[in-house]
Amino acid sequence: MLNLSVLLEDSARTHPDRDAVVLGTTRLTYAQVEAAANRVANLLVDRGIWPGDKVALSCPNVPWFPIVYYGILKAGAVVVPLNILLKSREIAYHLADSEAKAYFCFEGDAGLAMGAEGHAGFTETAGCEHFFLVTADPEAHSPIEGVETMGAALQGSATTFDSMGTTGDDPAVLLYTSGTTGQAKGAELSHANLVLNALACNRLLENRPALDTHLVVLPLFHSFGATVQMNAGFSTASTLVLLPRFDARQTVSLMQREEITFFAGVPTMWWGLLQALTEDVDVARIAKNLRVGVSGGACRDHQAGLFYLLLITAGVAAAAVVGSGQIGVVDVKGQGAPILLASEVLPHHSTGRVVVIVLVACVAFLAVLTAVASVTFAAAVSVARDLFGHKGRSRIGIGEPAVMRLSVVALFAVSLLLATALYRYPIEFLLAFSLSLAATCVFPALVYSFLWTGFNRRGLLWLVYGGLSLCALLTLTSPAVSGTKYALLPEQDFNLIPLHTPGLISVPAAFLLGWLGSARPWEGAARTRRTALREARSQ
Known part of the structure; x- marks a missing residue:
């Protein structure tokens, strides 16, 4: 026999006077939350809710959420938590699809009329039999005419209740997906699922019995907040400080x-x-x-x-x-x-391991740049040779088979970088950043490869290393470029480089670096001086 509500019951038995939930000046102990959840369970049984029946719940992060949540579980019913932003049509779909028999809905406020939307969805669902409007003040009258409040329904309910016997495989929660790729779908989570999830969180995060205080800003209707903070927190008699928004x-x-x-x-x-x-x-x-x-x-x-x-x-x-x-x-x-x-970015490891990881990342980064530079240069010079017939290819020192091998390595490395970047950055920022990098590196390399036979690999490496590094630095240090959300200096009132595109600086700089690396004018001047000196000595 296993019921998820045991998490609350055990803590209420061992730490009855410890604060369970806090909202503003309201502080409820574990004994008070347990008694209130028992009253909800008694209400559901009195209204004909049987074990296995579905009961929906729309409620923000207020003390009523865990009270109703665990009260439903005590009655042996299945909790159907709903997103508080759903509109009446969406609520009606969820109620009908889950075959909910009862629905607890918070009243909301002027900015979010949850009660009105919830009641409208309830009236459109023939199979849902009971609607309870949860008011912030349980003594308040219903803001919707003719609708029963939960406070009124709970009057006279006993504060004791023997939880219904359920097995670990019985469904405890029916959690709906967001529906971004189609109709929202319900996923059944068993009592064993959720109990073991809570215990795993306690072990992973080293939660301490009756010592932790959680600040709960994550919505409790979502699995993240419900599992990591509510269920895990209640299982260790933690205090949950709630913040609705x-x-x-x-x-x-x-x-x-x-x-x-x-x-x-x-x-x-x-x-x-x-x-x-x-x-x-x-x-x-x-x-x-x-x-x-x-x-x-x-x-x-x-x-x-x-x-x-x-x-x-x-x-x-x-x-x-x-x-x-x-x-x-x-x-x-x-x-x-x-x-x-x-x-x-890196886990909390020993200093030695962190240094090793950083060095490996740096070497991998430089290897990718080198491979991309070699392939880009070889390909560009080969095309230039075919189209214009100039002799630039003889200066690269790399053959066609080597180009193919480097291409495979470069594509693999770039794929890893792109996968990492796509996981961490939104596509809009990546597109803008990629265009800047392409303009900085590829454009000057192609121009020099097609039009200047003196352009060589050294110049390309200078162009790639210098141009990409400068472009990345400009992007990540200037809020005007990357937006304050992605800048390294997000709290500064100034921009290191007050431009909205790093290409205005990095592209000319890349051209300059490519010329300096290939021509090395200082060597020419030094050679001229040496020649003049030798001629003077010979005379």
Whole structure:
């Protein structure tokens, strides 16, 4: 016998007076949450909900969410968490597709009329029999005429309940996909699935019984927040500080006031927190308390693959040495931000391992540039020879078979780089960055290869290494180029290079580098001086 609600029941039994959920000035202990969940379970049984029946829930991060969630589980029913942004037509689809028998819906506010949308979807679903409007104040009257509030329905319900017997294989939650590629589809998660997920999170993140305080900004209707923070947190009698809508400054304030030890968020939230670290924020206090930081749900936008890794190599070793806990937090204000980001690019390992990883990444990066440079130059000169008949090919020192071998290596290496970049950056930024790189490297190389027989491999290497490095540096150090979201100096009020395209500087620089590398004019001047000196001596 196994029921997911045991996570709440065990903590309520062992730590009844510990704060379970906090929202503003509202603080509910584990004993209070357990009693409220028992009342919800009694309500469902009284209304004819049987084990295995589906019960939908639309609710933001407020104390009512875990109360209703675990109350449904106690009754042996299956929770169907719904996205709070769904409209009435979408709600009706989810209710009908899941065959929900009852629906708990939060009232919402002026900016998000959840109650009205939820009730409209409920009225369109013939099979859904019960609608309970969850009001922020359980004593308040229903804002929708003729609709029963959950507060009114719970009056007289007992605060004790013996949870229904379920097996580990019985469904506990019916979680719907976002529906971005078609109709949303429900995925059944069993009691064993979710209990083991919570226990795995505890082991992985070293959660401590009755010691951690979570700041919950992730929506609890999503698997990330529900598993990593609600279920795992309740299983260890943690305190969950709820925030219905993410606000960076409010989040930072709560981190200080509530002494948060555990925070989980998506990359945009972490980036927002960096922007909210103003001078009045006690970063040392936050870093002292914050034990675990989890980022998931999407790639971290500030990780730019090998290009970015090369630029912040200097900070990686420091992050590995002075970083704390799971995320390597150091001073994240201003100059400390690159070190924090470096610690996220590489895991928290020993200094020696970090140095080895960085060196391997640098060697791989240079190898890719060399291979691409050789192939580009050989191909360009070969085409130029066929079209114009000039003798540039004799200067490259590379044959056709070697070109084919290098092409395979280069394509493989570039594919790895592209896969890394696509995982970490949005396609719009990558397109703009790729155009800048192409304009910086390929255009000057082709122009010189077609029009100047003196262009050689040394000039191409100077052009490629110098041009690409300059282009990447301009892109990642100038908010005007990359946007503040991807810049290395996101909090600065100035641009290192106040241009909206790095090509205005990197392309002319690449032409100059290609000429300097091929012609080496200083050698010509030195040769002239040596010749003149020899002639003077001979006379």
